[in-house]
Amino acid sequence: MSSLHRSAAATNWLARGRRWPWWALLAATVGAVLLVPALRAGDNAATSAPEHHHHDVVPAAVTATGIVATDLPDGWTMTSFGMIGPADREFLVKVRQAGLWEGPAGQLARDHAADKRVKEVGAQLATDHHGLDTQVRQVAAQLGVPLPNEASAEQQGWVRELDGKRGDEFDRTFANRLRAAHGKVFALVGTVRSGTRNELVRSFAQTAVNVVMKHMTLLESIGKVDFEDLPTPAAAATGSNTTPGEASYRETLWVVVALVLAGGGTAAFRALRALRARRTF
Template sequence: MRRLNRLLVGTAILGLICMNIPAHARDISMSDKRFLKNAAEAGNFEIEGSKLALAKSKDADILRFARMMTDDHAQAALKLKDLATRRGVELPTEPSLVQQAKLKYLEMREGVKFDKSYATHIGVSAHEQAVKLFEDAAEDATDADIKKFAADTLPVLKKHLEEAKRIDIRVNQDD
């Protein structure tokens, strides 16, 4: 009888613990979780790089692009955070270590060299990677809300990439 009581108490405690875990947190796939984290790091990288551009650049196109980046990526970050929270996934609040190293490099650049590096690394390269990341999630995510978020965000990322390519060609035309 004592054994049965312990079993019932243990089962009740386990049930209470499980009730505190959001349903989606229990069944989110590792690839969906990885997407959420990689998307957060990518957004953090582009926001931080664009803040540098707003502080360092004098180029009107770079400044306009950087403002668009900080605004659009901040909005996407809020949606991503909400989605991750509902899934019980804690997102990174900074870029990855590799991205942080790229930001340090960018921070050391000045003038036209900064503009060229920003256009190439934050504008084109980071957006090519982000578009690939979001295309893969829009196609392969197992969670319907994550798949929709990726698909809905893609047009904005593609618009950023096209604008970044235009700026990159202009600022790097002397090379």
């Protein structure tokens, strides 16, 4: 091959070499369009997956007594029915305290209420809480959870308040005090029922959910509950209004726009350089 042909071939190779970044640019654009949504989906899956707290998976060894011994986070203990934590204990304590004041309040309705329906509801609440109290003491004994022997100071104050009222005033106070109290404890009972790690607590929480729901319905049937005075329900946090699909699309679009602008700038630069070269010759 002559030197002239070799020079022409080298020139053609260099020319092709200058054009190859356009193919790389095209490949990068296509890759970004395909890869970015996939990466974004992976991030969403990672962030949306439930956290595995260090107490979720616990290495255990069964002792001779049948109780599982292991290293647990503070506030957690292991029983033959499974792990028990602070919320489980609080649930048992709250159910016990509820019976210690709502039972007596229901009994007061027999003598203090003016409305026959209030008397009926009070009698039903007293009966149900007597049975629930028996169960919660049995469950707590099996799990080694200490229970109080009296209602809280606030609850005792409610009983004294009811004892000092008669007739319609008693009926209205009875309906609103007990309806508000049931609504408050229902949040804790529902949380424990949905997330407890303890088999015995889970079973008893199911019973408590049913009883609390029944009592709220009975109290509302009196027709004297002021619903406007109840706590306003809080909506669950939803975060950004942008859906994962929209976020992936927008990120991909910005990547493509950036690549197109970069390619356009490169093309303009090369065109300007070629124009100057031709003017030189």
